[in-house]
Amino acid sequence: MAVRTLGVVMNGVTGRMGYRQHLLRSVLAIREQGGVLLPDGSRVQLDPLLVGRNEDKLAEMAKLHGLTKWTTDLDAALGDDAYPLYFDAQLTAVREKSIIKAIDAGRHIYTEKPVAESVEGALDLARRAAAAGVKNGVVHDKLYLPGLLKLKRLVDSGFFGRILSVRGEFGYWVFEGDWQPAQRPSWNYRAEDGGGITVDMFCHWNYVLENLFGGVQAVTARTATHIPARWDEQGAEYQATADDAAYAIFELTDGVIAQLNSSWCVRVHRDELVEFQVDGTHGSAVAGLHGCRVQPREVTPRPVWNPDLRETQSFRDQWQEVPDNGEFDNGFKAQWEQFVRHVVADTPHPYDFLAGVRGIRLAEAGLKSSDEGKRIVLGDVAV
Missing domain, CATH: 3.40.50.720 (NAD(P)-binding Rossmann-like Domain)
Structure with missing residues (x-):
């Protein structure tokens, strides 16, 4: 042809x-x-x-x-x-x-x-x-990444049973720009130029949550500008006017609770720069950009809290890697x-654009929740 x-x-x-x-x-x-x-x-x-x-x-x-x-x-x-x-x-x-x-x-x-x-x-x-x-x-x-595609496969198969909660950690240390060049452009830290991690990442979190676990019904968030001064691409100091960290609780359909931390002021102690842990009645999974590990209820260990003794078992070794079972494109x-x-x-x-509307709506709601110190309930959006 x-x-x-x-x-x-x-x-x-x-x-x-x-x-x-x-x-x-x-x-x-x-x-x-x-x-x-x-x-x-x-x-x-x-x-x-x-x-x-x-x-x-x-x-x-x-x-x-x-x-x-x-x-x-x-x-x-x-x-x-x-x-x-x-x-x-x-x-x-x-x-x-x-x-x-x-x-x-x-x-x-x-x-x-x-x-x-x-x-x-x-x-x-x-x-x-x-x-x-x-x-x-x-x-x-993010929906097309290997780790989240594997996670979606688990959701669709019913692996989790009833999903209870989602916990996510995203971020890394972005250098201030004085003694080492920043890994992100300076406009990201100026609100007047459209910067801020809430506007950036909540648009992602909205579509990840609604396409894997359920639409966001309400949000409670706290944003912060942890580092008030940075240095731009020319080496000039400037005041950061946008948030560089956001900590949020999202209430989803069917009672699922998601807690997601987003930060450009955190040093990484994870396998990947973003990880999601999903816990359900029948099993749990931890997914990143590429990898995904699971622990079904049949092989879930029985930890006992005892602060007087050093823990001898390796909890991370008790999880099983989900195979690729195919090739993943960019x-x-x-x-x-x-x-x-x-x-x-x-x-x-x-x-489509309405999906984009829901993303920026969640970002606005997160900023409003932080500014006003209250839980923000979201409604429907339509053209």
């Missing part, structure tokens, strides 16, 4: 995430494999048009990867009917206006999260996309392929 071509305007590819995960490991990897396989056995190849603010960076990136199409003029890119799909990996502060332009141009939209800076802004995008009849999707990359690439099939062949892709 002949290979079709789908033009993609890629905005924000000079940033770390836009370049590494979306251009290099997704779109270019898809091109190298000969395109996206469609249900009818044919393929669609991607034709990227790179967009950004820095002409020199775009030209260098295009040359490095053998690409010929790039521009600093977003309006011109959106005006080219050879590119019906728009992708956005810009800073959150400028994303909403660009997506509106893409919707007005009749382009299908695939975007990083948060989709906008507020629930109202995200809802406006969902309504505009619905009125324009354009397909839309939001990156939900999570970002896998969702790119799913969304391309949605655009070209109308196959399902449930992670």
Whole structure:
């Protein structure tokens, strides 16, 4: 069968995430494999048009990867009917206006999260996309990771029995930037630039929780700015105005309680940078980005609390590794392929702008809970 071509305007590819995960490991990897396989056995190849603010960076990136199409003029890119799909990996502060332009141009939209800076802004995008009849999707990359795919397999199989609770730890030490360069860009720590770990991570936690364990019904959170001063990319000291840690309790459907800690001020004493422990009546599991271990009730040990004696058994050795039972592709690439099939062949892709709305809504609720010191109950959202 002949290979079709789908033009993609890629905005924000000079940033770390836009370049590494979306251009290099997704779109270019898809091109190298000969395109996206469609249900009818044919393929669609991607034709990227790179967009950004820095002409020199775009030209260098295009040359490095053998690409010929790039521009600093977003309006011109959106005006080219050879590119019906728009992708956005810009800073959150400028994303909403660009997506509106893409919707007005009749382009299908695939975007990083948060989709906008507020629930109202995200809802406006969902309504505009619905009125324009354009397909839309939001990156939900964590769902495609090997560890969480294994965890989903366990949930779907009924391994846990009745799920009781979820406990998650995410984070690592991000250097302040004075004596060692920071591993994250400085805007992450400025609220005025869209920074903050709550806005960043609660959008992830919302889709992880609702797709594996149940929708979030209420949240109680406490945020903090543990490190008030940092140093930017030029070595200049600045005041951190955004939260760098968030501690939250999420109440899910069917009575499941989730406790998730998110911090850029924690030193890692885990196997992976993020881990989730799920406890159920029939068994428990601990999943990270790649690994997943289980302990069914039939082999659960019988610990006895005795602070006077040193513990002799190794609790970690009593868990069993869940096998891969297959090959796992890059999570970002896998969702790119799913969304391309949605655009070209109308196959399902449930992670739309409304999913993005629920993500930013949870972030707003977490910040409100911390500011007001109270539990925030969430309702339904609809276009």
